[in-house]
Amino acid sequence: MIILGIDPGLNKTGVGVLKVDNKNLGYLHHFVIKTDPKESLVLRLKEITTGLSDIIKEFQPSYAAVEDIFYSVNIKSAILLGQTRGCIISTLVASGVEVMEYTALQIKKSVVGYGKADKEQVKKMVEMLLKIELRNTLNDASDALACAICLGLNLTNYTFGNLR
Numbered sequence: 001m002i003i004l005g006i007d008p009g010l011n012k013t014g015v016g017v018l019k020v021d022n023k024n025l026g027y028l029h030h031f032v033i034k035t036d037p038k039e040s041l042v043l044r045l046k047e048i049t050t051g052l053s054d055i056i057k058e059f060q061p062s063y064a065a066v067e068d069i070f071y072s073v074n075i076k077s078a079i080l081l082g083q084t085r086g087c088i089i090s091t092l093v094a095s096g097v098e099v100m101e102y103t104a105l106q107i108k109k110s111v112v113g114y115g116k117a118d119k120e121q122v123k124k125m126v127e128m129l130l131k132i133e134l135r136n137t138l139n140d141a142s143d144a145l146a147c148a149i150c151l152g153l154n155l156t157n158y159t160f161g162n163l164r
Helices: 041-059 075-094 102-111 121-130 139-156
Strands: 002-007 012-021 026-035 062-067 097-101
Touching: 002 041, 002 139, 012 041, 012 062, 012 139, 026 041, 026 097, 026 121, 041 062, 041 075, 062 075, 062 139, 075 097, 097 139, 102 121, 102 139
Parallel strands: 002 062, 062 097
Antiparallel strands: 002 012, 012 026
16 A cells, blocks of 8 residues: 655645555655645645645555644744644545644654654654655655654554563
8 A cells, every 4th residue: 555644834845655465565756746836825735735735646545644733833834734734634534545644743752752852863764664765855744754663653553662
């Protein structure tokens, strides 16, 4: 089965694609959907929807994990992120993809074993678990892959040693 992990963002939305075969997680691809901050909100959301729809058509995932919104001091940023997440979830659901949501804490704990791990620790564990190199990869993509790993682990009830 194919799964997506999505790190939502209005400027950059990371998407990670994994294949789950029994209890094996295999890397397929990662993307970052970038939008132009000079464009209107509606056009930016359309760009995210179109990019995500293309990915769904290409890989035909069964499941997707979307990182849940975190508490934000900036209310405007939180509202924009909420609109972006709504757009992403709507696109997934309309395409027949089953959606799960995980907090950053849950994702980090699942992948690294520590809920307050920093982005570099997450990226390093993603590299190790998927046997890939992400040296010049944006954190949005590595975070999306971590989100997909979290979902994959939960779908298979698999743990890496004593990490969970």
